[in-house]
Amino acid sequence: MRILIAPDKFKGSLTAVEAAAAIAEGALRVYPDAVTTQFPVADGGEGTLEAAVAAGCEERINAVVGPILAPIGAAWAFRKDDAGSTAVIETAQASGLAHMEPTPENSLRAHSYGCGQLIAAALDAGATEIVLGVGGSAMTDAGSGALRALGLKPLDAAGNVVPLGGGSLADVVSLDISELDPRLSAVKFRIACDVQSPLYGTTGAAHVFGRQKGADDDAVEKLDAGLRNWASLLRELTGRDVNVPGAGAAGGFPASFLAFTQATLEGGFALVAGLTGLAERLADADLVITGEGSMDSQSLTGKAPIALAEAARERGIPVVAVAGRILVTPEELAEHGVVAAAQLLDVAPSTQEAISDAGKYLTWATRQVLEGA
DSSP states (O other), rough: EEEEEOOBTTTTTOOOOHHHHHHHHHHHHOTOOOOEEEEOOOOOTTTTTHHHHHTTOEEEEEEOOOOOOOOEEEEEEEEEEEEEOOOOEEHHHHHBBBGGGGHHHHHHOOOHHHHHHHHHHHTTTTOOOEEEEOOOOOOOOHHHHHHHHHOOOOEEEEEEEEOGGGGGGGOOOOEEEEHHHHHHHGGGEEEEEEOOOOOSSSSSSSHTTTTGGGGOOHHHHHHHHHHHHHHHHHHHHOOOOOTTTTTTTGGHHHHHHHHOOOEEEEEEHHHHHHHHTTHHHHOOSSEEEEEEESHHHTTGGTTTHHHHOOOHHHHHOEEEEEEEEESSSSHHHHHHTTEEEGGGGGGGGHHHHHTTHHHHHHHHHHHHHHHOO
16 A cells, blocks of 8 residues: 655644654554555645655745844755756745734834845755745735835835835835845746735735734734835836735735746745646555644645545545544535544643644554545
8 A cells, every 4th residue: 555644734733744654653553564655735725844844945044134024044945957957945934923023113123134045045056946935924914014025125205214114115105126135036936825805905914814924903004005006106206006916915924926026926836736746646545544733624625634635535545634633524524525634632641742743643643544444
């Protein structure tokens, strides 16, 4: 038997790589002669970099400016082949919420400058394609910080460069692009994005995601006003309307790239699957085991494990799912190709232990579901 083990991360407990190892241990206890392939998956958000590295991309680390100016080390991935050179960058690595305390003040100060530094590093390495995984971001700056790292100068009424952060965007009256990196026009940007929020408005970046980044009501309104102003400036300069579905992801990060580059917004799972060669792995599998921390109604909207199950079902391959907790019915899972499922809460004595010792209980749950399948 050939088993493809392809989980997403168990957020707060295990990376996708760690989860795959734990599942493999459980599977081999039931099928000791099986050939297992550990292949972490992601849907374009956090974990995309890890999936790319697991699939053979080279991991690199650069020192960058974090979301509130403190220096940090940020990882990205690079691959060069006959088709060209691809870089994989996660906004969360350089400008993630994990690097910032979510307060109203910080929600206005947070920026994406470090992401721009990673993009510059990718350009220096000769990348012809840059895959941007968005998610887990700290900023609501419409990608303005990233472009500032690449030469853009947003100016106020006095001709001064405004401070970094979404809170300053409302003060911008003009954009100086004289030093914007010319290499941006020659690179293909592919932005993994499943969010449908536009850049601004009541369903936009500030109103939908601002509070989880620390914004209070006043900060949300200020950030939204800044995003509106930024979109107006981009439209005036480039002729492009960036207030489109998906532009509100990662604090509006895609907006600036939609304006200044030939960027495309793509479904996260499909993009990452193509990047990592998932179809080839599926072709060699007799059984797929997937999983994630919480399998719930959001999972059914196209997150990696369910999207993977649907892809496997199309090829006639059965799928087993193991999750920290499962909040959907077996019937709902079956509709998407999952033939059996188990949760860590079924084998762990408490929720706390399921989280703190997730690897052990993931192995146990995998063994249990396979013995009963």
